[in-house]
Amino acid sequence: MAAIASAKAAIRTEIAEKLQLLTSEEKQRQSKEVLQKLLNLTSFQNSKRVSTYLSLSNEIDTEPIVRKIIEDGKECFVPRYSKAGMEMVKLNSMEDWETLPVTSWGIKQPRLKDQRDNALDTGGLDFIVVPGVAFTSSGLRLGHGGGYYDKYLKNIKESQAKSPALVAVAFKEQLLEDLPITENDVQIDMVLYAE
Numbered sequence: 001m002a003a004i005a006s007a008k009a010a011i012r013t014e015i016a017e018k019l020q021l022l023t024s025e026e027k028q029r030q031s032k033e034v035l036q037k038l039l040n041l042t043s044f045q046n047s048k049r050v051s052t053y054l055s056l057s058n059e060i061d062t063e064p065i066v067r068k069i070i071e072d073g074k075e076c077f078v079p080r081y082s083k084a085g086m087e088m089v090k091l092n093s094m095e096d097w098e099t100l101p102v103t104s105w106g107i108k109q110p111r112l113k114d115q116r117d118n119a120l121d122t123g124g125l126d127f128i129v130v131p132g133v134a135f136t137s138s139g140l141r142l143g144h145g146g147g148y149y150d151k152y153l154k155n156i157k158e159s160q161a162k163s164p165a166l167v168a169v170a171f172k173e174q175l176l177e178d179l180p181i182t183e184n185d186v187q188i189d190m191v192l193y194a195e
């Protein structure tokens with residue numbers, strides 16, 4: 001177990017160093033290409049209740065994804081994490097997105113005291129855009145180490161009759177041949193990345 005944890009930590013450092021070398025132009029280029037791939041997915045086009053994370057600079061830019069979900073009149077849900085775990089809560093508009101405060105990690109997220117619709121209590125989710133640090137093309141995923149998504153995805157798969165589409169978006173530098181995993185790591189359906 002300790003060996004796996006330290007292997008994961010080493011990969012997080014290695015990927016962070018690789019991403020450090022990317023210019024913001026290159027990150028934008030890859031983000032645009034990944035956005036197009038996402039918009040081309042039938043499962044995304046047919047989705048009605050979508051969760052997306054709100055990106056940090058070392059992640060694929062999700063602002064255009066949020067914009068598209070809202071423009072299409074779909075329900076948009078975003079992560080809200082705390083010591084208690086993570087929930088997905090309703091994002092109401094682009095103005096709402098603009099005025100969100102940031103966490104100590106620099107992530108935009110609704111205040112814990114805001115009363116917001118929780119995805120699981122209001123009809124579930126049919127599509128989740130999943131963040132991460134490293135991925136394999138077969139859908140193994142390494143996150144930032146909070147275990148938030150692994151727990152959330154396990155729970156939602158067990159609680160919904162139809163599992164949501166789990167789609168990760170990544171810079172090509174985040175793709176690895178293999179990853180160390182444990183039984184808690186939830187495999188995702190698809191990883192979208194640019195050439």
Ligand SMILES: Nc1nc2c(c(=O)[nH]1)N(C=O)[C@@H](CNc1ccc(C(=O)N[C@@H](CCC(=O)O)C(=O)O)cc1)CN2
Pocket residue numbers: 053054055056059079080081086105107131132143144145146147148149
């Ligand atoms: N943009 C974005 N939002 C997201 C995630 C994400 O990966 N990306 N998350 C995906 O899960 C959740 C937040 N994940 C987090 C994971 C770890 C820590 C954290 O506090 N980490 C420790 C040190 C970690 C380390 O560097 O080893 C800390 O800062 O003290 C915070 C949030 C929800 N929102």
Ligand SMILES: Nc1ncnc2c1ncn2[C@@H]1O[C@H](COP(=O)(O)OP(=O)(O)OP(=O)(O)O)[C@@H](O)[C@H]1O
Pocket residue numbers: 008131132141142143144145146147148149150151154184185
């Ligand atoms: N379903 C689960 N139930 C209980 N503990 C879990 C579960 N999933 C992950 N954990 C615990 O959370 C911690 C972080 O796990 P891991 O390093 O795999 O997170 P991660 O995949 O990088 O994070 P995230 O899912 O938030 O992006 C580990 O101690 C792990 O044992």
